[in-house]
Amino acid sequence: MEKSITDTxxxxxxxxxxxxxxxxxxxxxxxxxxxxxTEFQRLHQAHHLSKLRSLxxxxxxxxxxxxxxxxxxxxxxxxxxxNLDILWKVAASVLLVVAxxxxxxxxxxxxxxxxxxxxxxxxASKGEKSQAVLADGSHVWLNxxxxxxxxxLNPRKITLDGEAFFEIKKDRSHPxxxxxxxxxxxxxxxxxxxxxxxxxxxIVETTLEEGEVHIEGANNKQTAQLEPGQQAQYNIGENNMSxxxxxxxxxxxxxxxxxxxxxxxxxxxxxxxxxxYGVTITLDSAQKNNDRFTMTIKTESLRELxxxxxxxxxxxxxxxxxxVKINF
Numbered sequence: 001m002e003k004s005i006t007d008t009x010x011x012x013x014x015x016x017x018x019x020x021x022x023x024x025x026x027x028x029x030x031x032x033x034x035x036x037x038t039e040f041q042r043l044h045q046a047h048h049l050s051k052l053r054s055l056x057x058x059x060x061x062x063x064x065x066x067x068x069x070x071x072x073x074x075x076x077x078x079x080x081x082x083n084l085d086i087l088w089k090v091a092a093s094v095l096l097v098v099a100x101x102x103x104x105x106x107x108x109x110x111x112x113x114x115x116x117x118x119x120x121x122x123x124a125s126k127g128e129k130s131q132a133v134l135a136d137g138s139h140v141w142l143n144x145x146x147x148x149x150x151x152x153l154n155p156r157k158i159t160l161d162g163e164a165f166f167e168i169k170k171d172r173s174h175p176x177x178x179x180x181x182x183x184x185x186x187x188x189x190x191x192x193x194x195x196x197x198x199x200x201x202x203i204v205e206t207t208l209e210e211g212e213v214h215i216e217g218a219n220n221k222q223t224a225q226l227e228p229g230q231q232a233q234y235n236i237g238e239n240n241m242s243x244x245x246x247x248x249x250x251x252x253x254x255x256x257x258x259x260x261x262x263x264x265x266x267x268x269x270x271x272x273x274x275x276x277y278g279v280t281i282t283l284d285s286a287q288k289n290n291d292r293f294t295m296t297i298k299t300e301s302l303r304e305l306x307x308x309x310x311x312x313x314x315x316x317x318x319x320x321x322x323x324v325k326i327n328f
Contacts, residue, residue: 005029010043027133118152127278129255138176139167141255144275163196165252180204182236183218194252204234207251217241259297266291277302284327289313
């Protein structure tokens with residue numbers, strides 16, 4: 001164990017007494033190696049057991065179990081023993097995320113001894129962005145209103161609804177697979193890429209920074225092999241795929257709290273503004289706005305952004321809390 005990571009520091013972390021800076025140090029240490037993750041799990045178990053011992057005298061175990069049993073799903077009322085390895089993999093996945101100290105990330109999970117699975121769900125709230133470390137050591141950033149799910153027993157196969165930037169830990173013998181709601185798959189072994197696939201949007205966008213990715217459309221009818229600096233756009237309705245050369249860093253600026261648009265329509269811009277600022281925008285349906293925008297958003301407020309847009313587009317707006325109304 002590194003000198004900067006002591007048992008005392010990890011126990012303080014488990015008691016939620018560490019600072020954000022200390023959480024970052026722990027996060028990096030845990031993700032450095034399998035030995036570190038194993039040591040972390042060992043200390044977590046010891047900490048958990050010590051808490052149980054200290055509480056044992058004050059808790060009526062039978063009464064507590066009855067209360068818990070009433071809220072458990074029916075499928076889990078059978079008296080089967082839950083695989084402890086499954087539980088630890090779920091715990092490790094969740095704890096690695098918590099170590100990032102990001103309050104906007106919601107974590108939920110459920111497990112089944114019958115199905116031998118342990119599903120972990122990561123969710124970024126509206127208007128927020130989050131960072132996490134998956135059970136295999138891969139890093140992921142979640143954009144606003146993004147949901148990522150995976151089985152802790154098979155952490156290199158995930159589903160995504162939203163936008164995420166991935167830094168995948170290299171493992172050629174175990175490819176990493178991302179499945180979108182459209183049925184499109186992105187398959188990699190170790191790489192950096194941005195994937196945008198929101199339910200309700202017709203285009204799935206994959207942008208590669210490093211390494212290589214293989215993309216399969218629904219029913220494997222369309223495929224593409226990307227090189228760094230390339231972007232694939234998969235049209236869900238038409239089930240076709242196009243590839244173009246881009247500056248990939250522009251498509252992942254959002255994870256650094258910067259958003260850049262190039263020649264984007266008003267209709268395409270609205271849902272991105274909604275997610276970025278955590279608002280709901282209502283457009284005047286009587287008219288259409290065909291203006292297109294190229295801009296960069298950093299620290300601008302919503303009002304400042306709309307004022308900037310008014311310099312090149314004719315419309316009026318009204319902001320009431322999280323509700324925005326735009327009239328053309």
